[in-house]
Amino acid sequence: MSGDMREVTYRQALNEALAEELERDANVFLMGEEVAQYNGAYKVSQGLLDRFGPMRIIDTPISENGFAGMGVGAAMVGLRPIVEFMTFSFSLVAFDQVVNNATNMLTMSGGQFNIPITFRGPNGPAHQLGATHSHATECLYANFPGLKICTPATPRDAKGLLKTAIRDNNPVLVLESELLYSSKGMIEPADQELLIPLGEAELKREGSDVTIICYAQTVPLALAAAEALEEEEISAEVLDLRSIKPLDLHAILNSVAKTHRVVVAEQDRPYCGIGSEICYRIQKEIFDELDAPIARVSQEDVPMPYNERLEKAVLPSAEKIVAAVKKVCDA
Amino acid sequence: MSAPEQRDEVEMLALMLLIRRFEERASQQYQAQKIGGFCHLYIGQEAVVVGAIAATRDDDYLITAYRDHAHALARGTSANACMAELFGKVTGCSRGLGGSMHYFDKARHMYGGHAIVGAHVPLAAGIALASKYRNEDRVTLCFFGDGAINQGAFHEALNMAGVLKLPVIFICENNLFAMGTSVERSTSLKQIVDRAEGYDIPGFIADGMNFREVRDKLTEVVEAIRQNSHPAFVEIRTYRYRGHSMSDPASYRTKDQLEKYRLDDPITRLRAQLTREGKLSNEQFDVMDKHAKDTALASVTFAEKSEEPPIEELYNYTYAP
Numbered sequence: 001m002s003g004d005m006r007e008v009t010y011r012q013a014l015n016e017a018l019a020e021e022l023e024r025d026a027n028v029f030l031m032g033e034e035v036a037q038y039n040g041a042y043k044v045s046q047g048l049l050d051r052f053g054p055m056r057i058i059d060t061p062i063s064e065n066g067f068a069g070m071g072v073g074a075a076m077v078g079l080r081p082i083v084e085f086m087t088f089s090f091s092l093v094a095f096d097q098v099v100n101n102a103t104n105m106l107t108m109s110g111g112q113f114n115i116p117i118t119f120r121g122p123n124g125p126a127h128q129l130g131a132t133h134s135h136a137t138e139c140l141y142a143n144f145p146g147l148k149i150c151t152p153a154t155p156r157d158a159k160g161l162l163k164t165a166i167r168d169n170n171p172v173l174v175l176e177s178e179l180l181y182s183s184k185g186m187i188e189p190a191d192q193e194l195l196i197p198l199g200e201a202e203l204k205r206e207g208s209d210v211t212i213i214c215y216a217q218t219v220p221l222a223l224a225a226a227e228a229l230e231e232e233e234i235s236a237e238v239l240d241l242r243s244i245k246p247l248d249l250h251a252i253l254n255s256v257a258k259t260h261r262v263v264v265a266e267q268d269r270p271y272c273g274i275g276s277e278i279c280y281r282i283q284k285e286i287f288d289e290l291d292a293p294i295a296r297v298s299q300e301d302v303p304m305p306y307n308e309r310l311e312k313a314v315l316p317s318a319e320k321i322v323a324a325v326k327k328v329c330d331a
Numbered sequence: 332m333s334a335p336e337q338r339d340e341v342e343m344l345a346l347m348l349l350i351r352r353f354e355e356r357a358s359q360q361y362q363a364q365k366i367g368g369f370c371h372l373y374i375g376q377e378a379v380v381v382g383a384i385a386a387t388r389d390d391d392y393l394i395t396a397y398r399d400h401a402h403a404l405a406r407g408t409s410a411n412a413c414m415a416e417l418f419g420k421v422t423g424c425s426r427g428l429g430g431s432m433h434y435f436d437k438a439r440h441m442y443g444g445h446a447i448v449g450a451h452v453p454l455a456a457g458i459a460l461a462s463k464y465r466n467e468d469r470v471t472l473c474f475f476g477d478g479a480i481n482q483g484a485f486h487e488a489l490n491m492a493g494v495l496k497l498p499v500i501f502i503c504e505n506n507l508f509a510m511g512t513s514v515e516r517s518t519s520l521k522q523i524v525d526r527a528e529g530y531d532i533p534g535f536i537a538d539g540m541n542f543r544e545v546r547d548k549l550t551e552v553v554e555a556i557r558q559n560s561h562p563a564f565v566e567i568r569t570y571r572y573r574g575h576s577m578s579d580p581a582s583y584r585t586k587d588q589l590e591k592y593r594l595d596d597p598i599t600r601l602r603a604q605l606t607r608e609g610k611l612s613n614e615q616f617d618v619m620d621k622h623a624k625d626t627a628l629a630s631v632t633f634a635e636k637s638e639e640p641p642i643e644e645l646y647n648y649t650y651a652p
């Protein structure tokens with residue numbers, strides 16, 4: 001990296017990515033609820049309407065199925081839509097368009113129609129929003145071949161992954177996180193192109209005793225857990241997947257071959273979860289490297305309760321990760 | 332069942348006052364961080380739901396969106412149960428599991444509190460289907476905002492209600508904005524009520540700042556439905572005084588617009604009407620208002636003192652026994 005790194009928020013980083021790609025390619029446009037005049041429900045699209053005008057920054061009615069489908073149609077003719085879901089909980093209203101139209105089209109048309117569309121917005125539980133508004137949707141979407149999924153946890157990853165997603169010729173979900181929008185991190189200078197490939201995990205912290213595999217909201221939790229574990233003289237490696245699909249199996253296996261113990265920290269629910277898939281792959285490839293059964297920390301398998309204490313009991317936390325690591329290390 | 336006797340207007344005014352004072356307290360408690368998540372206030376719109384209550388029976392079904400505190404209170408859910416829900420307590424109307432956006436009270440035929448915009452409109456049609464199926468003469472009141480009329484679920488439900496002649500009243504609380512988006516910017520229609528025409532459903536308009544107009548219009552509609560099952564659509568024009576939710580500064584609208592509606596306040600108007608007609612003295616009003624304030628305040632104490640839902644119950648409501 002050259003030039004002076006600077007500190008930005010996750011929100012700003014996303015905003016930069018959008019602005020740069022809108023600037024770079026006239027086929028790119030942004031569409032969604034409150035993205036234009038209101039500058040985004042979470043202010044990610046701040047200033048973009050002023051800069052790019054109403055043909056490229058489009059406010060929609062509350063019609064997720066309609067505008068997601070409109071995005072797919074526009075992509076069929078070669079535009080590169082960025083569709084914002086106010087949250088991915090509302091993407092469930094548009095599930096059919098994302099899955100059946102965006103994702104299946106290339107295969108169904110015998111390779112004639114690729115769909116270069118980005119669906120983005122906050123995903124995963126925020127704080128006490130209750131069952132309808134707290135969905136982590138990555139497991140759901142990960143089940144569909146044809147879709148790529150990334151889950152940035154830092155400003156740098158947010159910018160680099162979003163830019164790559166917009167340039168990708170396939171439907172890509174950029175699953176952001178409401179709880180991370182105001183978090184800060186270091187990032188390359190504004191004039192330096194920042195692209196992070198999909199499907200590349202990153203070691204957020206090196207360690208030797210255990211690998212904590214995490215993504216999105218569980219990255220800061222895993223880092224906090226690793227810090228706490230240091231006091232107990234357990235050296236934890238924190239591997240941020242960054243992309244759910246494609247999955248960086250290589251990075252996972254490398255780390256596990258080094259530490260021999262694994263905890264998977266997921267923000268989604270356990271059943272048919274990302275962690276299940278990872279556990280399967282690890283034992284299939286390098287069973288002999290494991291010194292202990294793999295532990296998983298995920299949500300409890302219940303619809304999200306509103307009550308704060310119960311919500312906390314449902315969600316993964318640094319404490320739960322610490323406990324899982326200790327168990328794995330004691331084994 | 333026969334038509335209900337006209338509900339007492341002074342009582343209806345008291346109900347509007349209770350709703351307003353409850354929400355003022357909720358707002359204060361939200362700011363004090365006693366309440367989590369999203370909180371959407373109904374202040375300004377009270378005459379809509381109370382007018383509907385005045386036109387219907389206690390056994391009619393009611394379902395609404397996430398701006399739902401008033402609808403539960405209007406249905407007779409206690410202020411205590413409503414406030415406790417905001418506090419996430421087990422004494423809340425959804426045992427602290429639902430929160431502000433997901434109020435439910437089955438005993439009072441309050442079928443929720445639904446937070447996905449438009450998603451409850453088909454539920455209303457389904458509830459009405461059950462009434463028809465069972466030969467009941469109950470109507471279903473389905474409330475939603477102007478933002479909901481552009482969801483597919485809304486359109487599909489209206490069409491089926493029309494085809495099956497279901498006893499449901501679709502009540503659009505048109506407060507001019509869906510979050511920061513004005514109706515003109517979201518909706519390809521001259522007026523919202525015209526949506527009904529597309530489904531051959533009779534449509535009506537009422538002034539939502541005027542309790543009597545809402546009640547009278549809905550009374551007419553309800554009686555017609557009880558005689559002969561069919562759906563209806565009522566656009567009620569109203570205004571929310573506060574932002575969309577507690578975190579919205581509402582900078583997309585003018586002070587003048589807000590002032591204009593505040594001057595047309597539904598509570599002030601009904602009070603003036605009753606006073607002019609000699610049905611309500613200032614002293615009586617003050618007593619009523621004090622009672623509403625006391626009830627709201629007491630609900631905070633109740634909520635504070637209530638227990639949290641036990642952690643052991645986490646899995647109790649995922650599947651029915």
Ligand SMILES: Cc1ncc(C[n+]2csc(CCOP(=O)(O)OP(=O)(O)O)c2C)c(N)n1
Pocket residue numbers: 033062064086090093398446447448449475476477478479506508509510575
């Ligand atoms: C499917 C879906 N999309 C988006 C949202 C986010 N959202 C919540 S309320 C709202 C505006 C709704 O406005 P309106 O229907 O007019 O009701 P009002 O808030 O005025 O009562 C939006 C966009 C949601 N809850 N559900």
